[in-house]
Amino acid sequence: MNVVAISKVLANDTRLSILRWLKDPEENFPPHKDIDHFDDGVCVGYIQDKAGLSQSTISTYLSLMQQADLIIPTRHGKWTYYRRNEAVIDQYMKSLRQMI
Amino acid sequence: MNVVAISKVLANDTRLSILRWLKDPEENFPPHKDIDHFDDGVCVGYIQDKAGLSQSTISTYLSLMQQADLIIPTRHGKWTYYRRNEAVIDQYMKSLRQMI
DNA sequence: TTTTCATATCTATATTTCGCGATATGTAAA
DNA sequence: TTTACATATCGCGAAATATAGATATGAAAA
Numbered sequence: 001m002n003v004v005a006i007s008k009v010l011a012n013d014t015r016l017s018i019l020r021w022l023k024d025p026e027e028n029f030p031p032h033k034d035i036d037h038f039d040d041g042v043c044v045g046y047i048q049d050k051a052g053l054s055q056s057t058i059s060t061y062l063s064l065m066q067q068a069d070l071i072i073p074t075r076h077g078k079w080t081y082y083r084r085n086e087a088v089i090d091q092y093m094k095s096l097r098q099m100i
Numbered sequence: 101m102n103v104v105a106i107s108k109v110l111a112n113d114t115r116l117s118i119l120r121w122l123k124d125p126e127e128n129f130p131p132h133k134d135i136d137h138f139d140d141g142v143c144v145g146y147i148q149d150k151a152g153l154s155q156s157t158i159s160t161y162l163s164l165m166q167q168a169d170l171i172i173p174t175r176h177g178k179w180t181y182y183r184r185n186e187a188v189i190d191q192y193m194k195s196l197r198q199m200i
Numbered sequence: 201t202t203t204t205c206a207t208a209t210c211t212a213t214a215t216t217t218c219g220c221g222a223t224a225t226g227t228a229a230a
Numbered sequence: 231t232t233t234a235c236a237t238a239t240c241g242c243g244a245a246a247t248a249t250a251g252a253t254a255t256g257a258a259a260a
Binding site for chain 4 (some may be wrong): 201202203204205206207208209210211212213214215216217218219220221222223224225226227228229230
């Protein structure tokens with residue numbers, strides 16, 4: 001867990017928003033068609049619609065966030081669902097508070 | 101107080117280190133020649149020596165950090181001393197935790 | 201009142217990031 | 231076994247950032 005690396009990922013309005021939206025999928029996204037819960041998170045298309053940026057940009061952002069271990073992907077058929085990695089997010093906040 | 105703007109400033113090893121060093125000047129810097137306390141912080145030259153980057157780079161970094169209200173400058177004769185702005189740092193941590 | 205010293209600002213270049221369209225990949229549907 | 235769809239990756243130009251040297255500024259010392 002690299003604090004500065006994670007700070008870089010979070011130093012972007014869209015990426016910070018995505019992390020926030022994923023905290024409450026019911027509130028921020030429509031229900032998925034194939035499943036009736038958000039246990040594995042939210043599919044890329046919904047995140048893209050909400051963010052209003054191109055498909056490739058959002059996919060790249062999600063990839064960045066995943067490389068930083070902030071989110072966890074799960075494949076369901078054609079779709080990839082992303083959910084928060086609460087343990088890492090928590091650890092980041094704790095480390096940052098201690099460092100700062 | 102803009103959370104993303106502050107995150108950008110802190111998403112850099114040197115700048116994060118500077119903020120940490122300023123938390124304990126006695127521990128991290130030699131005593132100043134003209135004054136025997138660090139109440140107004142630490143002069144630019146000492147910070148530059150410790151960081152090992154050029155004078156202009158450190159001055160630019162400190163200026164960035166000041167624009168983000170993370171540090172407060174005080175002029176003492178030829179020297180500029182910088183100290184932490186604990187209120188803003190605290191508010192940043194609180195906001196980030198709530199957002200994240 | 202020149203000179204010196206500490207810091208700030210300007211200018212320049214290299215690297216990184218932003219964001220996109222085009223294309224590739226993997227999966228399910230037809 | 232093609233086709234269609236969701237997502238990932240590639241390649242790109244534009245914008246921002248990192249970092250330095252040169253120069254300017256402001257204050258004290260000579």
